[in-house]
Amino acid sequence: LSHVMATTFFRSIFRVLPLLLLLSPVNSSSCAMGNRTTQIREKYENILSHDIDELVNMSAEYRDRCCKNKKHENSKVFFCNDTQEIESLQSMACNMLRFFHKQKISKDYRWKAALVSCGTLQVLQCKCERHKKDKVCMQVNTHNKDTEKSEQSKKKCNQEFCELKENISSLRSCWNKFEKIIFR
């Protein structure tokens, strides 16, 4: 009997352990731990908010008639969850980075959006799950965009542009929520 009990005990352990190993990456955060709300707020107000304003102004300059009444995929990334503003911002910023290589979107706009995404991740001290996106930030931070000739013509409205625009709007709103609620 003791032998059977021991076998049963170890079998149950071995079933649980793999389950724990499987679930642990989902629960772990890729953002730095610790209460850094004051530092985050300072960097947002002094630096990042101005870049976000510029990006929003750029959004208004492009044609967006094709964006009316459209529902987009991955709509869950556009919500800023209560008490999870930092995680929501990280998710939005990482999602925005995938537009960096979309050729249908104006290059200036893509660069600015990537700059804001990388700035958000830097301020929050977060990383994206896919390391490929971190390479975008290295490219954006080291490459001097000003030396290149900026585009003269604006591209036609397309769905990728609409998605990026909505993502930017959500990111800004989530930052507003973070700033407003931080001193609740």
Next chain:
Amino acid sequence: MQGPAPLWWPCSPQTAQDVASSCVGRTGAGTAQRKEGAEEPAWVPGAADGDVPCLPRAPLGHGTATHRCGAQWCLSLVGVECVLFNEEYMTCMWGSRETLTANYSLYYWYENRSPVEECKHYLQDQGVSIGCYFNRSEIIQFQPFRVLINASLGSRTLKILSKPMELQDLVKPEAPVNLTIRNMSSNQLQLTWTSPYPKAQCLEHAVKYKSNKDTNWTHQVKGDIFSLPSVDYEKYYTFYVRSKINSYCGSTQLWSEWSVPVVWGSNSTSKGRATDVPTPLLWRCAGQGSMSPQLFPGTAEEQLHWFWIHTVLIPIASCLLLLVLVVLLVRMERVWVILMPRIPNPSKNFDELFITHNGNFQEWAGVPKDVVESFRPNYSENICYVSELPPKDSCEPLWESGNHPPSVMPGAPAAPREHSPYKNSYVGV
């Protein structure tokens, strides 16, 4: 047929029954038209978005656009406006007093969050619903908010669906209160205030001020404190403050109302000039829209009093003083002579010349008569020949040595009556 822009558009009826569906036209923001096969006309947005179809037989009103084409009336509502007042309550308005008489109902929801609910508190004007009131518990910020307005008239119903709204971008804070001015060193004023809005870090403020000598207001957007350097103690300043949600917490252009003003300085009509150090007059406003009356005792009367002194008494007194001075000046010769000295007149010295001697200058001057005679142009003088008598026992007279006639005067003129420059030379003894 075009009427007054931008609310009128032509109406082209197709059938007697389907009058509303035939409305085709435009407003300043877009076009309402019915596409083939569609039951109701649809709004094709231009500069602004929104569904604005047509509703027949409706009178013209504020916030609506109508057109009359024969017996047909078309209605369109231009949209709904929602404002959060200090994050305490919200109103969504779609009309005003002139809104057409129809049955309105509002439904709202937060996208992907809550079920559709009807407005619990309608705002009415003369029995017509023109808006909806939301209390704090019904307001959720940072969630896309949408409303649907049903307008029914007779058998026809109009539905207007709003765009998703972000309520944090529709916040209008209350005006600042407790405006206080402090005198800092080196002629500097510091203005502070408090805001009824709960999250002060989300506000930006604007100050406008001017003195009693300025014509235009000066506007400045500031943080929480406003400083005015180098104030003039002779001037009288008025300050207003208003607030807005800053870009860190939202994206809105809704400023609050201007606060109750605060003033500082010495009024130029006051008697404060007699003192060496002008005393600044400080007011502190007790609350919004109210001022304590005892803080301004008799201000209007004092102002009227000083007005009469400045514009009437002082000019009259100045004129009288001037008149007295002029009279004194004219009457008192001693003063007049000092101011206007007499021009010297030497004629008295020559009275004897003109009166006694009849202008005869020589006579008056005492010039001898013969000198006077000598100055006459026709003067002639007889030549006085002078000869020397020879002695008795001496030699022959000199004239015998030659044939020369005796010349009594060496160099004597042959024609003594001739005019000669030498004739006046004295040749005789």
